[in-house]
Amino acid sequence: MNPTTPLLYTYRRCPYAMRARMALLVAGVGFDAHEIVLRDKPAAMLRASPKGTVPVLVLPDGAVLEQSWHIVQWALMQPNATADVQRWWSAAQTADNVALLQCNDGPFKHHLDRYKYPERFAGEAGNTPALSREEHRQRAVELLLQPLNTRLAAAPYLGGDAPCATDIGLFPFVRQFAAIDPARFDALPLPHLHRWLAGWVHSPLFAAVMHKLPSNAVCTWPHNHRPMSSPNPSSQPRIHLIYARASNGVIGKDGTMPWHLPEDLAHFKRTTLGCPVVMGRKTWDSLPARFRPLPGRLNVVISRQADWLASTGFTDKNSLQSACSLLEALQICEQTTSQQAVWVMGGAQIYAQAEPLASRAVVTEIDQAYDGDAYAPTLGPDWREVARERHVAASGLGYSFVTYER
């Protein structure tokens, strides 16, 4: 331990400790870290902060910061902090952001705990009338997640065009809520919140703070030499959609595609080869058995069936994996491949969930209308056409390869 370096008592999975580590890394403050063991808390930590919860930051002059938000402030307001780093703190001081943080640390956390650990709070005094687990979940959604989604519809971060301390203050708690039942979280009609959460989950900053340290030992934090002033979305895999749609928006009928267009299948292969592809279980079912998993690509299939992968008999994790939600599928792609793009290849349910997260859509627009029961996602006004190639198939059917971006 270096006596001139702050010492952070931390616990990797604690959301309060995550926000403190994120702020220290954003600010580029060097620190030592002690990853505690909950059942064997270090005596030195208890001497410094008898309340016994992390994070605790012990400064070289002996001063102790016992609240995560005080650590965030201390880190971002260092005397030598750049204007960018100081803005992380100042942009968190607006009335809206202060109210969001208070809601997160107060009522949202109250309901989150009772949704996550219903058995711990079962006989709680004062909890009258007792709320069910489902009611706690619903209150958490209404109190914080819905207002957050509304805020994030107006700007990508709570700091506006750039993140601020409120983003990193709330993110670990929203992530915890989402992880309780990822499929239900994905199904919430909160697209801006989904996009924001996915951005932080996939950020290098989050990857850096989740670095594993040996337990019950003091280590110099390995990333302390690398200030991280933004999540750097350019290093995350980009999420692209690829689909063929009829002129009336149909993409499928009775579990298959209502047209035969080999030129489109060749285009699909050319475009996605080498990159991970993500699909819903019904789209997997629609692929001819001899072509699946699609070769030369990691196939990630989203299903709520826990035993789905085992039921396929495939065991090569570089070819096929399953995920219980879109977010988990994207995490698998990021962890398994080094590719910069993930192609979401349907069907209608998965396109609808992925559209808010996507930055490009490669669409085969077929001139003709077809009967169907599965439809293309709606691309809103923020999408713009950037390329269009017109073709006529050997069968005489007209179609165009069109690229949209935002």
Ligand SMILES: NC(=O)c1ccc[n+]([C@@H]2O[C@H](COP(=O)([O-])OP(=O)(O)OC[C@H]3O[C@@H](n4cnc5c(N)ncnc54)[C@H](OP(=O)(O)O)[C@@H]3O)[C@@H](O)[C@H]2O)c1
């Ligand atoms: N034209 C094109 O480019 C194109 C491309 C792809 C597909 N398609 C067509 O689209 C149709 C299939 O689309 P679809 O909307 O019916 O099905 P789909 O999106 O392919 O798959 C739906 C399935 O995905 C799983 N799923 C969906 N959301 C989930 C979530 N949030 N969490 C966990 N699992 C989730 C569920 O699987 P479980 O039931 O196993 O839980 C669900 O039944 C077919 O007709 C196909 O041919 C067309």
